Amino acid sequence: MRTLTLIKRLALTTAVFGMNVTNVWALETAREDNSDLFVWVFLAFCALIVVAQLIPAIMMMLGVAKGVKKETLEVVPAAADQETAPGGQYEPEA
Secondary structure (H helix, E strand, C coil): CCCCCHHHHHHHHHHHHHHHHHHHHHHHHCCCCCCHHHHHHHHHHHHHHHHHHHHHHHHHHHHHHHHHHCCCCCCCCCCCCCCECCCCCECCCC
8 A cells, every 4th residue: 555645745734625615615615685677777876876975076176286397476466555655655645
């Protein structure tokens, strides 16, 4: 009688155990229920909510990107001083 090494014994035991377990896994996938239409309607409704939330977020992100990209400086008008003449000299009232 031939003697098997330890590795061969472990491989054989694992293979036999694996063959017995695969039947149990096959039974789990055979379950079927008739809720296909309701599940798809529910998922479509959830997708609609997500898309409705994404549209304003994308618009805001585009606005932020445009604001960061914008490099023009605003020209601030000088405040009018009533006590200063057009030449910049002070003219007291008589």
